[in-house]
Amino acid sequence: MKILVCISKTPDTTTKIAFTEGNTKLDENGVQWIINPYDEWYSLVKAIELKEKDPAVSIHLITVGGADTEPIIRKALALGGDEAIRVNNNSNDSLIVAQEIAAIAKEGAYDLIFTGKETIDYNSASIGSMLSALLDQNFISAAVKLDLNENALQVVREIDGGEETCALNLPAIISCQKGMAEQRIPNMRGIMAARTKPLKVVEATTTEATTQIKNFELPPAKSGVKLIDPANMDELVRLLKEEAKVI
């Protein structure tokens, strides 16, 4: 039983976003890099839970990125991955990233591929869906719960206004979100063990991007808050009706 967990490097959630080079590049000054929360808290920890139930499970991590992603891969190994693969490609084009992962996935014949629901930087939420087309496998998105019994999966996914339970067999691709597992903190033993776990670097195979970021911009600042006397809620209702026209 082999699980491939896709890991992405993103700025910490508290990062104040700014841009450089004529608003074409993220200003990385002072940015703390973390494992994309959906990849770490939900998909990686879920894979670890499956391994804790069945020691025959092996967890492979994959990331598509430059050498600067290695600290976060080591952290993921410290949490509980068995080995890691880094595809040396700095692209932020979802299709290129998915194609690199699909190439590794085909070679490794994985039973399960986990991705986060989305990354918190480009929010494309595309990799799992793209992998399902590239590998012609079933894909369950926005999963909140997963049970595995031999070859049979039962997955609960979020739908608009509720949840839906699906039954399917391996192999499958699952994008994970809140509910799948609980965040963990790596322990000292894990951190020590991670130093010697295999981290293989493979060269990029795909180069042709289908999209290109032209520039970034920040949302326009609010013109300033209008404070209303807490004893005069009729005035707030009037403003919401007549000025903002939202009720």
Added chain:
Amino acid sequence: MVLIYIDQDEQEIKKASFEAISYGAAVAKQLGTTAEALLLGTVKDNLADLGKWGASKVHHVNNIALNSFDARVNATVVAEAAKSLGASVLVFAHNLNGRAIAPAVAVKLGAGIVTGACALPKTDAGFIVTKTVFSGKAFASIEINTPIKVISINQNSFGAVMSDAIATVNELAVSVPSSTLKITSVHKIQGEVPLTEASLVVSGGRGLKGPEHWGVLLDLAKALGASTACSRPVSDADWRPHHEHVGQTGIQIAPNLYIAIGISGAIQHLAGVNRSKTIVVINKDAEAPFFKAADYGVVGDAFEVVPALTAAILKSKSNA
């Protein structure tokens, strides 16, 4: 031709699809072509009515096997339909099902994709789509370089535009691969508008001190006809269900009105709500960072201010 995917749930067309049609119709107008809709499965709605939102034609893959959603099957059928119809742009709602299939469809068509678009594309030179990035903290303009383009549109970012036009309906024959997954149960939260579709949202934070105090918020939501949301600490503490968590690691919403009660406004929370048209912040701490992102603010005790606001709304409704 611009082809718009119509999402259905239990044989009803989803609201997000009406907005997607209007967006697709505007893109088609820009490109001097037609906007046509694509529906998989059977629905109770009258398909010709999709003309109201801007579709000149509705292509209908009339196969009841498609009434239950399977991402792999739906993506295959949509890609086949797009090929046979010669679509040059595909538009999806960026809702849960749209996210699950639009990227797969793009792969199958060799098309570049931008997900979570929040404005019409710029088409005077190239094809550039603006989307939210960093979970709402910024926008990116992205050029699609391929002949076929795929866009998924963020909910509540364009708006549905209505006319009295009627669409023609075309039964479209597409081979449907058999599904290898089975939906065994569906659980719907009764009577609630899904947060991503809600135009009015009332949200609570740690300032409400505990789940037993949520009554004031629920009363306000009921008076307004609003959906309810919460901050991350509140959902982490299980005061409210996880699906109500809005913010960078929860869901991102863009309602017309967002009322934040007892939420300090951490940067992660703001990321999830800063596309709201109007933000009202109620907090007893005048220094709460949320006031900087608000349109209207009330500095005061939520347990006094919120019931007073509820009463004022009910009074204004009874006067109307």
